[in-house]
Amino acid sequence: MSAETPLLRAAGLRREYDGFIALDSLDLTVGAGELVALIGPNGAGKSTFLNLAAGLLESSSGAVTVSGQLAGTIEARRDLSFLPDTPVFYEDLSIAEHLGYIAALHETEDAAARIEALLEGFGLAEWDDALASELSHGMKQKASIALALVRPFRVLLADEPFDGLDPPSRAVLFDLLAEARAGGAAIVVSTHRPDVIAAAGRCLGIREGRLAYDGTADPAAIAEFFDDEEIAGSGKAAGS
Amino acid sequence: MIGRRVSVEGSGSEALRELRRVRRRHYVEQIDVMEVLYRIYLALFFGGFGLAIVAGAIHETPVTPEALAWMRDNLAASIGLVVAVGVLVGLRIGSRGGPLAIEAAEVQYVLLAPLDRGRVLRPAALRQLRTGAIAGAVLGVVIGNFVFRRLPGSPVEWIACLAAFGALLPASVLGAALLASGRRLRPLLAGALGLLLVAWSVADLALGVVTSPATMLGELAILPLQSGTEAVLAAPGAIFAVALLVTGLLGVGGILLDAARRRSALTAELRFSASVRDVRAVVLLRRQLASERPRRRPWVRLPAGLPSGHPVWRRGLQSFLRWPVGRVLRALVLGLAAGGIAAGAWSGAPIALVFPGLLLFVAALDFVEPLAQESDHPTRRRLLPVDPGSLISWHMVAPVVALALLILAGAGFAALLAGDPSALGLGLVICAPCALGLVVCATFSATADPYANLLSTPEVQMAMTAAPVGVGALLVAAPLLLAWSAERHGSSGVGAAFSAVFVIAIAAVGAAAFITRRFVKRDFERVSA
Numbered sequence: 001m002s003a004e005t006p007l008l009r010a011a012g013l014r015r016e017y018d019g020f021i022a023l024d025s026l027d028l029t030v031g032a033g034e035l036v037a038l039i040g041p042n043g044a045g046k047s048t049f050l051n052l053a054a055g056l057l058e059s060s061s062g063a064v065t066v067s068g069q070l071a072g073t074i075e076a077r078r079d080l081s082f083l084p085d086t087p088v089f090y091e092d093l094s095i096a097e098h099l100g101y102i103a104a105l106h107e108t109e110d111a112a113a114r115i116e117a118l119l120e121g122f123g124l125a126e127w128d129d130a131l132a133s134e135l136s137h138g139m140k141q142k143a144s145i146a147l148a149l150v151r152p153f154r155v156l157l158a159d160e161p162f163d164g165l166d167p168p169s170r171a172v173l174f175d176l177l178a179e180a181r182a183g184g185a186a187i188v189v190s191t192h193r194p195d196v197i198a199a200a201g202r203c204l205g206i207r208e209g210r211l212a213y214d215g216t217a218d219p220a221a222i223a224e225f226f227d228d229e230e231i232a233g234s235g236k237a238a239g240s
Numbered sequence: 241m242i243g244r245r246v247s248v249e250g251s252g253s254e255a256l257r258e259l260r261r262v263r264r265r266h267y268v269e270q271i272d273v274m275e276v277l278y279r280i281y282l283a284l285f286f287g288g289f290g291l292a293i294v295a296g297a298i299h300e301t302p303v304t305p306e307a308l309a310w311m312r313d314n315l316a317a318s319i320g321l322v323v324a325v326g327v328l329v330g331l332r333i334g335s336r337g338g339p340l341a342i343e344a345a346e347v348q349y350v351l352l353a354p355l356d357r358g359r360v361l362r363p364a365a366l367r368q369l370r371t372g373a374i375a376g377a378v379l380g381v382v383i384g385n386f387v388f389r390r391l392p393g394s395p396v397e398w399i400a401c402l403a404a405f406g407a408l409l410p411a412s413v414l415g416a417a418l419l420a421s422g423r424r425l426r427p428l429l430a431g432a433l434g435l436l437l438v439a440w441s442v443a444d445l446a447l448g449v450v451t452s453p454a455t456m457l458g459e460l461a462i463l464p465l466q467s468g469t470e471a472v473l474a475a476p477g478a479i480f481a482v483a484l485l486v487t488g489l490l491g492v493g494g495i496l497l498d499a500a501r502r503r504s505a506l507t508a509e510l511r512f513s514a515s516v517r518d519v520r521a522v523v524l525l526r527r528q529l530a531s532e533r534p535r536r537r538p539w540v541r542l543p544a545g546l547p548s549g550h551p552v553w554r555r556g557l558q559s560f561l562r563w564p565v566g567r568v569l570r571a572l573v574l575g576l577a578a579g580g581i582a583a584g585a586w587s588g589a590p591i592a593l594v595f596p597g598l599l600l601f602v603a604a605l606d607f608v609e610p611l612a613q614e615s616d617h618p619t620r621r622r623l624l625p626v627d628p629g630s631l632i633s634w635h636m637v638a639p640v641v642a643l644a645l646l647i648l649a650g651a652g653f654a655a656l657l658a659g660d661p662s663a664l665g666l667g668l669v670i671c672a673p674c675a676l677g678l679v680v681c682a683t684f685s686a687t688a689d690p691y692a693n694l695l696s697t698p699e700v701q702m703a704m705t706a707a708p709v710g711v712g713a714l715l716v717a718a719p720l721l722l723a724w725s726a727e728r729h730g731s732s733g734v735g736a737a738f739s740a741v742f743v744i745a746i747a748a749v750g751a752a753a754f755i756t757r758r759f760v761k762r763d764f765e766r767v768s769a
Contacts, residue, residue: 056347057497058424058496074355077354082348088348088349090346092270093259093262105255150243
């Protein structure tokens with residue numbers, strides 16, 4: 001892969017569900033070290049795009065590549081970490097067992113230290129032996145984030161990762177994303193949260209399955225795109 | 241790259257193996273021995289009870305030479321048709337993400353990891369194969385144990401052939417499903433391929449030839465009856481099943497993850513519903529698994545004011561007119577299969593006359609859909625300015641009419657197969673009363689409260705769930721058996737059936753009245769509460 005190759009690229013991406021077009025002619029690239037906020041109204045196609053890029057969905061036409069490899073291939077899976085909007089766990093594994101397993105599946109070096117750091121960071125150290133069913137919604141979300149971050153990755157796709165987190169955990173996640181970005185990862189975060197949009201260097205807006213906005217967290221542009229006073233307000237805050 | 245990888249090749253696969261070991265250990269630790277023993281006891285209890293009934297019903301007189309000749313000419317193709325339908329079902333399941341039910345976490349963490357998906361999924365497929373093949377082989381052994389007493393051939397031959405067939409049938413269905421999911425066949429293409437095999441098998445049956453691989457596999461099931469070319473043709477049939485399975489297993493890694501995720505969620509719900517014997521939930525979830533949705537446009541739009549009468553009757557017909565192709569075909573296949581089995585049973589195995597009722601009961605579960613929806617939404621029902629008893633009674637009209645027509649179609653098919661028009665006459669006599677009885681039985685099943693008997697013992701709960709199915713099977717079998725017996729003694733079969741359907745009609749009307757009263761009572765209790 002050359003230095004100019006974007007880590008994530010969608011070209012002419014289209015996805016239909018029984019005649020309903022969820023995503024249409026989507027072209028975008030995300031490079032190394034970028035933190036991108038993916039915004040758009042409910043049903044705009046954000047999750048569809050993330051699922052396509054993760055290789056969980058097949059496109060109707062067009063393609064997504066991860067580090068130059070088609071999404072879903074072993075090479076792409078090696079480089080891409082996906083954090084779904086709903087935490088998913090094995091019923092019969094503890095949080096520590098989950099982390100150890102995912103780290104091992106991805107052949108993570110120095111996994112023990114990484115797991116310990118994540119458990120400490122998210123305040124899960126005391127719950128490392130707990131089953132997922134014993135955790136609150138917020139704790140499950142933190143554990144799910146830890147599972148996405150415990151393994152090596154070049155591209156991180158996160159579907160509304162800040163939802164359900166308490167303020168200290170949000171701060172930890174912001175720090176971890178900043179660290180990953182500084183390390184050269186490409187990060188795409190689907191969100192409705194003003195503080196996340198403000199923190200992102202770039203904003204991609206999807207409306208009715210098409211890319212309708214690609215730029216900075218410019219308050220006026222986002223307000224126009226969203227028609228949402230809260231987000232427009234955050235844009236102003238970010239801009240000021 | 242955020243984080244680093246170890247340089248040891250294959251450590252991901254080793255992690256997968258280790259996890260499987262850990263989970264197996266957790267599973268074994270959580271097994272409740274008493275629960276397992278109780279399940280074994282229940283299986284033995286109901287299995288032994290069923291076997292005793294079948295053993296008592298089957299007499300050991302060798303079949304007549306005419307029946308034997310019919311079997312030699314048609315039985316392999318008939319069994320082949322069952323194989324072809326099984327393959328069709330397998331292809332359809334596979335084209336919708338089956339047959340594997342993968343945990344959501346397995347999709348998220350293992351199938352998205354940089355591991356060969358084929359190696360990850362093959363053990364699960366092999367486990368399904370093992371379960372299906374063993375169950376099929378055991379069933380084959382049981383059937384073989386009954387068959388050798390009436391047909392030429394040694395016990396060992398029959399038991400071995402039927403056990404092999406019993407193992408290969410699920411293997412071919414599983415293979416077809418894996419092939420369709422791994423090769424990502426679209427539902428339309430998978431359905432077309434399956435229907436092609438079914439049509440091929442029908443042609444074999446109609447022309448009395450052995451050309452379809454499904455018919456060849458059918459030859460294996462009756463190998464002790466055959467000699468010469470027919471006997472040799474069993475080998476390609478077995479090879480077909482094994483080839484289907486191997487091809488499916490080799491391509492299992494090509495599964496669509498989206499379909500697998502959707503299926504895993506639905507399968508978990510389906511298992512729970514089955515465990516609490518919630519028939520209605522099982523029907524609805526099975527439809528979701530098959531992506532079976534009503535048509536956006538009806539097959540035909542009913543003209544305003546037609547048919548005349550109560551609006552609920554019209555609503556029932558409107559529901560049928562939006563049936564998707566799959567449901568229409570399933571009902572037709574069930575009706576025709578009921579007729580085909582009745583024709584086959586008539587010529588020497590009257591015990592098999594219980595099966596038409598079972599198949600028609602399954603069809604009836606689809607026909608009572610409008611009524612079941614009324615049961616699903618009691619609040620909506622209670623807001624209607626209509627007497628609930630009258631509402632429910634009218635809801636039975638359209639299903640009874642539709643099911644009666646299906647029974648007639650089955651009777652027509654039986655008449656065609658047997659070359660005896662009197663089968664159609666018998667169908668005309670039994671269609672309306674049996675349709676009413678089956679609709680009542682299906683309504684019992686579809687509207688039963690699965691939690692009403694939770695405090696009863698499992699035997700009682702299972703008996704309560706099985707009762708409508710058993711009654712449905714018997715109420716179709718009774719007039720047919722009476723007619724069969726009367727004809728054997730030189731009397732009129734239609735006349736004998738008429739006396740039985742009279743009793744069935746009275747009992748069914750009584751049961752229908754009971755159901756409507758139950759709805760009225762439930763609604764009254766809710767209003768009072």
